[in-house]
Amino acid sequence: MNSGFVTLVGRPNAGKSSLINSFIGRKVLIVSEKPQTTRNKIRCIYTDSDHQIIFTDTPGIHKPVHRLGEFMVKAAIQAMKGVDLVLFVVDATKGFGEPEKRICDLVKLSKTETFLVINKIDLAKNYEFLAKTIVSECDCFSKVFFTSVVKNEGIEELLQAIKNCMPEGPMYFPENMLIDRPISFQIAEIIREKVLLFTREEIPHCVAVIVDTMEKRQNNLLYVAATIYVERNSQKGIIIGKNGNMLKQIGTLSRIEIESIVGSKVYLDLHVKVKKNWRDKDFIILNEIGMKDEIE
Numbered sequence: 476m477n478s479g480f481v482t483l484v485g486r487p488n489a490g491k492s493s494l495i496n497s498f499i500g501r502k503v504l505i506v507s508e509k510p511q512t513t514r515n516k517i518r519c520i521y522t523d524s525d526h527q528i529i530f531t532d533t534p535g536i537h538k539p540v541h542r543l544g545e546f547m548v549k550a551a552i553q554a555m556k557g558v559d560l561v562l563f564v565v566d567a568t569k570g571f572g573e574p575e576k577r578i579c580d581l582v583k584l585s586k587t588e589t590f591l592v593i594n595k596i597d598l599a600k601n602y603e604f605l606a607k608t609i610v611s612e613c614d615c616f617s618k619v620f621f622t623s624v625v626k627n628e629g630i631e632e633l634l635q636a637i638k639n640c641m642p643e644g645p646m647y648f649p650e651n652m653l654i655d656r657p658i659s660f661q662i663a664e665i666i667r668e669k670v671l672l673f674t675r676e677e678i679p680h681c682v683a684v685i686v687d688t689m690e691k692r693q694n695n696l697l698y699v700a701a702t703i704y705v706e707r708n709s710q711k712g713i714i715i716g717k718n719g720n721m722l723k724q725i726g727t728l729s730r731i732e733i734e735s736i737v738g739s740k741v742y743l744d745l746h747v748k749v750k751k752n753w754r755d756k757d758f759i760i761l762n763e764i765g766m767k768d769e770i771e
Contacts, residue, residue, distance in 0.1 A: 478527040478644035479559035481637055484581070486574035487534070489566045490594040493624040495519050495530045498634055503653050504532055506668070516554050518655040520648045526638050527646050531558070552581060560640050561589040563616070567599035571608050579613035588640065591616040592633065597623040658737065659686040665732050666701055666745070669725045670714065678713055681706045683753060697737055700744040706751055714747045722747065 483491040492504040503519050521528040533554045555561055563582055565575060582589050591609060596602045606619050618636060622629035654661065663684040670682050688700040703725075705711050715722045722745055730743040 476525060476646060477641040478647060479641040480529045481560045481562060482531040482533060482554045482558045483562045483564055484533055484555060484578055485564035489564045490624060491564050492532050494564065495532050497624050497630045498530060499653060520652050522650045526641060528637060528641060529647060555585040555587060558587060559642060560637060561585060561587050562592050563589055564592045564594050567593050567595045567602040567605060570605060583615050588617050589615055591619045593621045595623060596621045597626045659689055662686050662699060662733050663701060666729045669728045673721060673724060674713065678710055681710055695739045697739050697741045699741055703745060703747045704750045704753060706753060708749055711747050711749055
């Protein structure tokens with residue numbers, strides 16, 4: 476068997492999570508058009524008869540303005556260490572800016588084989604010229620690929636090239652395991668994804684979701700109590716909505732998706748609480764939203 480570790484890096488909203496979902500063949504990571512959807516370093520496992528590839532999704536590398544952002548960037552940089560391959564994912568519609576220049580410098584420092592992946596080519600016409608520009612600025616890529624998750628273009632070619640780079644090795648995870656995070660984390664992420672879906676402006680960045688309780692009840696019903704944290708009372712009002720309608724929409728869509736992954740009926744009990752400036756707190760809040768491993 477050939478097995479190894481692959482890290483995806485790029486600016487926020489470059490499409491890293493969507494690419495991993497395409498490799499795995501099903502949705503294992505939440506996706507959103509909102510930047511900085513991914514906050515954690517998350518490992519997803521692709522397994523076939525001859526290969527096991529552990530893909531690490533990382534937060535987008537950006538200039539942080541809160542402590543949360545600092546830890547997110549730190550997690551992304553750390554994820555490039557000790558892996559077999561790095562995929563530098565570039566949004567074809569954004570071009571080559573300061574975030575990409577900074578990531579190029581980090582890629583060079585990592586001294587790890589790196590593929591340049593120009594993603595979202597269905598939305599841009601000059602993506603080949605963009606690739607030439609990046610390669611001329613940062614001559615550290617062994618191969619260049621052009622992909623579109625929406626059109627399913629270039630995905631199989633890229634996956635095959637990744638397989639070809641994997642060294643001989645063991646099966647690190649059980650063959651039916653898709654993600655290295657507990658079910659409580661996955662549930663919290665599903666709820667946060669639905670918040671992102673229904674909200675705009677500052678709300679997506681000000682939300683954290685924590686699963687407080689999970690327990691089996693009669694008739695195989697899974698009871699899940701979760702708290703949605705925001706930073707201000709005005710944000711709490713937006714999440715709840717008029718007569719609780721917004722929170723109800725978030726809860727209904729979340730429950731349907733949670734039931735599909737746990738295989739049983741779910742009673743989802745959602746609450747909204749205010750924790751002022753939680754994005755500037757260090758250990759306590761970051762530990763609550765699943766980033767303890769990134770700061771130790």
